[in-house]
Amino acid sequence: MTLSRHCLRVVDPQNLAEFYTDTLGMRNFSAAHAPLLGFDAERCLVELHAGAAQPFEPAPRNFYWKIGITVGNLDQAVDHLKQAGWPVSEPRQFRDIGYLCHLRDPQGFTIELLQQGFQGHEKPATAGHAIGGQATLAHITLRVSDITSARTACEQTLGLRLLSVQPVPEHGFCLYFYSADDELPPDADLQAVDNREWLWERPYALLELQHVFDGGVTSPIIGADQAGFMGLAIQVERETDLTYVPASDLQPFC
Secondary structure, three states: OEEEEEEEEOOOHHHHHHHHHHHOOOEEOOOOOOOEEEOOOOOOEEEEEOOOOOOOOOOOOOOEEEEEEEEOOHHHHHHHHHHOOOOOOOOEEEOOOEEEEEEEOOOOOEEEEEEOOOOOOOOOOOOOOOOOOOEEEEEEEEEEOOHHHHHHHHHHHOOOEEEEEEEEHHHOEEEEEEEOOOOOOOOOOOOOHHHHHHHHOOOOOEEEEEEEOOOOOOOOOOOOOOOEEEEEEEEOOOOOOOEEEEHHHHHHHO
């Protein structure tokens, strides 16, 4: 089973697709009008839908947060973005979580770049595209207030496996990482720091939940002309049809 689609409603799919292909090095795997973007046709793809009247406006308590892209050498990726004139935060080692930075795409959606190894554990610079040549579309990140309902939905309804729990109490949240694959982490303790670089090296997408301790996460429901997260799709086997899970069905997460 795999997380196969990450669906967004945007203002101009074709224009946004150019940023993802040219700047981030994704490929467009769609022969139809709607772009279907990713680094590997067999892995999770970003599915862009038209219809939004305005760009996305991120907020600290939005249900939808970001996509995460993991890379072997973050400094190489950031140098590429800077040379392209694209704003990006300076890479930093965030606690015992990972070496990371953030940017926004041309229509307001947040992207996190996360190195597969901690700071100082980078892989050699790659030939080819500075990001696309080393990247995995790794995380679909949602914020939740009710972690009990969220875990029930992930584990019982969607059939996902919890791989890692990463408490960040000083910032008021805890991260939960779910996989559709059947791999198990090296350490059975899901809070073990030793699992984290292994987690960032997975070649498939994970569903990341940020449990916000004091609540206040806004509704996932978006209007017909609003930019935002539309949902995701799961595929049980390569030969089977995709099962789309709309954002409205994820309402219990809030």
